[in-house]
Amino acid sequence: MLVSVITFSLSKRVPQDAVFAILESRGVKDITDEEYAKVYKSLNLHKPNFYFSILPHHYPDNLNATISYQDKKSLEENLSRKNFFFPSIRLHGLDNQYHYWLRSFFSGGYGISISDGQAVGPKVSKALTWTLSITIIDLVVSFFLGIYLGVIFTRHKDSKLTTAMTYMLYALYSIPVFWLATLLVVFFTTDDYGAWTNWFPSLGIDIYPGKSTMQVIWLNAHKLILPILCLTLHSLAYVSRYVQRSLEEELAKPYAELAYVKGLTTTDLIKSHILKNGLMSVTTIFISAAAAAFVGSLIIEVIFNIPGIGRLLYFSIASTDWNVVFFILMVLALVTSVVFIIGDILYTTLNPRFKLGHD
Amino acid sequence: MIRSLGKYQLRKTQLLGLGLFLFVALCHKFIANDDFIIGKKSGSLGFFVDRTDNATGLSALIPYDSRHLDADNRAVGPFDKQEVQSWQYRHWLGTDVLGRDVLAGIINGTYIALLVGVLTCLLSLILGGVLGIISGYFGDDSVRVGGFYLTTILILMSLCIFYLTYGSILLAGLAFLLLLLVIIVAVRTSNSHSHRGITIPFDLIIFRIIEIFKSIPGLFLILVLLALFREPHIFNVVLVLALLRWFTITRLLRAEIINVKQENYIYGARAAGLSDFSILKNYILPQALSPVLIALSFGFASAILAESTLSFLGIGLPVEQVTWGSLLRDAKDNPSMWWLALFPGLSIYAVLTLFQSIGDGLADSLQGRRNL
Numbered sequence: 001m002l003v004s005v006i007t008f009s010l011s012k013r014v015p016q017d018a019v020f021a022i023l024e025s026r027g028v029k030d031i032t033d034e035e036y037a038k039v040y041k042s043l044n045l046h047k048p049n050f051y052f053s054i055l056p057h058h059y060p061d062n063l064n065a066t067i068s069y070q071d072k073k074s075l076e077e078n079l080s081r082k083n084f085f086f087p088s089i090r091l092h093g094l095d096n097q098y099h100y101w102l103r104s105f106f107s108g109g110y111g112i113s114i115s116d117g118q119a120v121g122p123k124v125s126k127a128l129t130w131t132l133s134i135t136i137i138d139l140v141v142s143f144f145l146g147i148y149l150g151v152i153f154t155r156h157k158d159s160k161l162t163t164a165m166t167y168m169l170y171a172l173y174s175i176p177v178f179w180l181a182t183l184l185v186v187f188f189t190t191d192d193y194g195a196w197t198n199w200f201p202s203l204g205i206d207i208y209p210g211k212s213t214m215q216v217i218w219l220n221a222h223k224l225i226l227p228i229l230c231l232t233l234h235s236l237a238y239v240s241r242y243v244q245r246s247l248e249e250e251l252a253k254p255y256a257e258l259a260y261v262k263g264l265t266t267t268d269l270i271k272s273h274i275l276k277n278g279l280m281s282v283t284t285i286f287i288s289a290a291a292a293a294f295v296g297s298l299i300i301e302v303i304f305n306i307p308g309i310g311r312l313l314y315f316s317i318a319s320t321d322w323n324v325v326f327f328i329l330m331v332l333a334l335v336t337s338v339v340f341i342i343g344d345i346l347y348t349t350l351n352p353r354f355k356l357g358h359d
Numbered sequence: 360m361i362r363s364l365g366k367y368q369l370r371k372t373q374l375l376g377l378g379l380f381l382f383v384a385l386c387h388k389f390i391a392n393d394d395f396i397i398g399k400k401s402g403s404l405g406f407f408v409d410r411t412d413n414a415t416g417l418s419a420l421i422p423y424d425s426r427h428l429d430a431d432n433r434a435v436g437p438f439d440k441q442e443v444q445s446w447q448y449r450h451w452l453g454t455d456v457l458g459r460d461v462l463a464g465i466i467n468g469t470y471i472a473l474l475v476g477v478l479t480c481l482l483s484l485i486l487g488g489v490l491g492i493i494s495g496y497f498g499d500d501s502v503r504v505g506g507f508y509l510t511t512i513l514i515l516m517s518l519c520i521f522y523l524t525y526g527s528i529l530l531a532g533l534a535f536l537l538l539l540l541v542i543i544v545a546v547r548t549s550n551s552h553s554h555r556g557i558t559i560p561f562d563l564i565i566f567r568i569i570e571i572f573k574s575i576p577g578l579f580l581i582l583v584l585l586a587l588f589r590e591p592h593i594f595n596v597v598l599v600l601a602l603l604r605w606f607t608i609t610r611l612l613r614a615e616i617i618n619v620k621q622e623n624y625i626y627g628a629r630a631a632g633l634s635d636f637s638i639l640k641n642y643i644l645p646q647a648l649s650p651v652l653i654a655l656s657f658g659f660a661s662a663i664l665a666e667s668t669l670s671f672l673g674i675g676l677p678v679e680q681v682t683w684g685s686l687l688r689d690a691k692d693n694p695s696m697w698w699l700a701l702f703p704g705l706s707i708y709a710v711l712t713l714f715q716s717i718g719d720g721l722a723d724s725l726q727g728r729r730n731l
Contacts (some may be wrong), residue, residue: 072633
């Protein structure tokens with residue numbers, strides 16, 4: 001709720017004029033005052049911003065009612081000349097922009113995108129499908145493989161291969177995602193360094209008109225290998241390091257020593273006792289890994305031209321398409337809270353000692 | 360303060376790396392510059408003399424500025440043949456599509472990285488520090504303010520904001536002074552053991568604010584916030600980054616203060632009649648310093664990472680500013696120019712690893728001291 005108020009008030013502070021943007025995207029060259037007023041009113045911009053406003057006592061009730069840009073500017077100049085004034089509260093009732101915005105958000109009509117006139121809802125949900133499929137694949141692969149690697153590393157603690165692998169994963173973890181991606185793109189998608197390095201298809205996504213988003217994703221699977229690899233390498237390093245550390249912490253505990261003394265092999269010990277306890281703390285990093293995957297997918301999408309939510313946000317900001325931008329923010333806040341809830345549920349089911357609210 | 364850091368000895372490589380980073384960043388004007396550092400022009404001696412026909416002087420080690428366009432050498436690699444007067448003018452790490460020297464760009468990027476890192480850390484330390492101390496030390500139930508004072512403070516606060524938005528700095532200042540006065544009076548007269556008045560749950564309020572920030576993945580929020588500024592500028596980036604980093608310090612400080620607060624010597628100090636301020640200053644903050652230092656060195660690394668990510672995406676910094684991230688962006692657009700991808704990335708990687716390893720070392724030494 002609070003996020004919605006904040007996003008809305010931010011959207012009112014945006015430096016660009018939405019009406020001009022719409023008219024320009026429709027190809028209107030010379031904008032007349034009537035046209036401007038028409039669009040202005042169709043966007044409900046002439047209504048007050050919020051349920052109430054606190055204004056200096058000499059201001060008119062609703063500044064938005066003045067439509068023309070010049071009039072507004074001169075009015076503001078006149079008003080701001082006065083140096084001493086008192087605040088006064090004006091009530092506007094339900095007939096205000098925030099109310100309409102919120103109502104349309106919850107009733108499913110999310111407004112239209114300024115840049116191409118499409119409805120925002122389907123546009124964002126399409127993008128979200130891409131992003132979610134990438135991040136979910138990334139999370140599943142890196143958690144399973146990471147746990148597996150972590151167990152293997154703990155089992156063969158002293159082997160040289162383990163040391164080498166740990167160092168390599170540590171190095172991978174510190175490499176910024178976008179540098180890794182750039183390197184892979186530069187060296188492995190072109191013929192410039194000899195044909196043998198051209199392992200992966202070039203950037204971009206093929207468009208298949210008339211197919212659903214999931215089908216398009218499936219048909220583009222070979223193009224998604226490299227981007228997902230970039231993401232996964234990064235999170236894999238994070239997860240496997242964490243698993244290894246928490247398993248080693250468990251191994252140092254007295255009950256593990258007892259089991260060892262009783263004659264269990266390290267493999268059995270890890271399998272039957274350590275793993276379950278060690279993984280409990282791994283669930284705590286699920287949330288941060290998911291957030292990192294989202295941020296990583298933004299960068300990856302921009303680099304690899306994948307039409308996901310990060311790329312949509314990036315280009316919507318560039319083209320001042322604020323309807324889309326703020327809708328994405330609201331959706332992200334929703335997704336993040338869902339992730340938080342999943343993380344909490346995972347943690348409580350695995351660890352009954354932990355009760356919600358008593359951390 | 361220095362002592363607690365002094366217990367951790369930086370390793371030689373770390374010290375060397377840190378020194379090199381600081382040296383390059385602070386002296387970037389002297390290392391890469393297309394003007395003469397000290398030069399003579401029409402008889403008068405001066406610093407940073409333009410490279411015109413009649414000027415002579417000591418040229419910088421790399422005689423190119425990061426913005427200098429070398430039309431003869433566009434997109435040449437470090438090993439390619441270059442059209443230069445002598446070896447002194449060679450582009451050691453190649454040039455980009457516009458003919459800008461990559462090494463000069465990397466040096467300028469070092470300066471930007473230091474600037475962003477230091478300013479972000481400083482800002483987030485101030486903001487996060489104050490809020491962390493408040494939420495840790497006062498918690499949810501130790502500050503009681505009378506209803507009268509509370510309403511006055513809230514009204515004065517909103518007045519202050521109101522006058523600021525409508526451009527009357529005089530009245531806003533007046534309201535702010537009154538606000539300070541009322542807060543001081545309220546603090547003087549407050550008594551945590553009386554049952555009148557309303558307790559202010561600082562801890563709760565601050566944590567709600569943090570939750571709002573955390574509900575949206577960082578980079579997305581950074582992008583949107585940066586778009587609200589009219590002109591791209593480095594200080595916008597710093598401001599937004601600090602706005603998203605302060606809470607790590609807040610949480611650390613809070614946890615540390617809550618730990619220390621239960622020690623017997625704090626009760627002793629309180630019983631001896633020391634004020635909140637001197638207890639904080641003399642007994643609690645020195646204890647909390649080490650974790651904050653660790654957080655700062657990790658925060659420095661992540662601020663640099665965020666800055667280079669942003670300039671990689673082409674957002675936040677002015678377009679003509681050459682940074683590590685902007686060089687990498689050029690590399691992505693020109694896959695045949697490997698030198699653009701390799702060297703800036705290596706410098707980011709080196710600086711990130713440097714600060715992360717310093718942070719790790721600090722954390723290990725702290726752990727070691729705790730276990731003793």
